[in-house]
Amino acid sequence: MHIQNLSDLGRAMKSLACVGITMALDTPQGKRGVRCREMVVAGGRTRCCSQHEEWPQDTLTRALAPDFVLLRVNINPKWIEKLQESGVEVMERDPNRAVEISRSHVDLAQFYGVSPAEYLANMPSSGIAVFGKDGVKHVSAMSLISELLNNGFSITRPYVERKSWERMAVLVVPFKKNHQSDASAFIFVLSNLLKGSWEFAHIYANPPQLKKNEDDQKTMTFRITHTVNLAHRNAEGVATCKIVYNHGLWDYVEA
Numbered sequence: 323m324h325i326q327n328l329s330d331l332g333r334a335m336k337s338l339a340c341v342g343i344t345m346a347l348d349t350p351q352g353k354r355g356v357r358c359r360e361m362v363v364a365g366g367r368t369r370c371c372s373q374h375e376e377w378p379q380d381t382l383t384r385a386l387a388p389d390f391v392l393l394r395v396n397i398n399p400k401w402i403e404k405l406q407e408s409g410v411e412v413m414e415r416d417p418n419r420a421v422e423i424s425r426s427h428v429d430l431a432q433f434y435g436v437s438p439a440e441y442l443a444n445m446p447s448s449g450i451a452v453f454g455k456d457g458v459k460h461v462s463a464m465s466l467i468s469e470l471l472n473n474g475f476s477i478t479r480p481y482v483e484r485k486s487w488e489r490m491a492v493l494v495v496p497f498k499k500n501h502q503s504d505a506s507a508f509i510f511v512l513s514n515l516l517k518g519s520w521e522f523a524h525i526y527a528n529p530p531q532l533k534k535n536e537d538d539q540k541t542m543t544f545r546i547t548h549t550v551n552l553a554h555r556n557a558e559g560v561a562t563c564k565i566v567y568n569h570g571l572w573d574y575v576e577a
């Protein structure tokens with residue numbers, strides 16, 4: 323790659339996962355697959371890796387928008403209490419759950435014929451880290467809520483996931499596509515929590531998972547979940563960039 327000046331260098335630092343998909347399956351919901359794991363420099367013509375770049379544009383299957391976005395926010399004991407007071411349920415995490423989760427990631431990766439990625443020690447992942455292993459730093463997530471709501475998502479039932487052996491917990495906010503709900507009271511609380519700058523943001527795009535349709539419990543659908551993880555809030559801090567949903571392909575821009 324040719325770096326001509328400093329602003330190019332700035333852009334060169336920003337890399338995102340290729341938007342093509344590998345291992346596409348024909349499903350009743352159309353072609354679904356795993357987002358390509360190659361990291362590319364953002365701002366390119368197609369935002370594809372060299373292999374996907376050569377595909378004719380009309381046959382290239384792009385990574386699909388998620389049906390679910392799980393926003394996972396690290397919270398301290400003060401916020402656990404505050405959220406509990408506003409009616410958010412606190413759930414104790416089963417210590418064996420981590421083993422189950424990593425097993426299901428390995429199975430899913432095998433199903434799509436890819437090797438599970440390792441972003442954290444001993445935690446295999448079937449998805450990919452859209453912003454790479456290190457994620458994005460000094461991030462504002464304030465505009466993300468309205469962006470998801472404007473894209474047809476609604477908040478279902480948020481909860482706090484607590485591990486009895488840890489001081490911090492995680493607020494899990496599920497955003498579901500094509501779902502109607504009024505979460506305005508909760509959104510007010512969430513907006514207060516999201517204020518400031520987040521030291522780290524990681525987004526994982528997971529492959530489609532065959533799951534029971536929640537509404538009728540009979541049909542199975544290939545459901546795609548993306549996870550947005552926010553950690554270490556600096557309430558007074560100034561964020562340098564913000565996360566953008568970008569039709570489920572994700573991006574980050576200057577704040």
Ligand SMILES: [Zn+2]
Nearest residue numbers: 340358371374
């Ligand atoms: Zn690719």
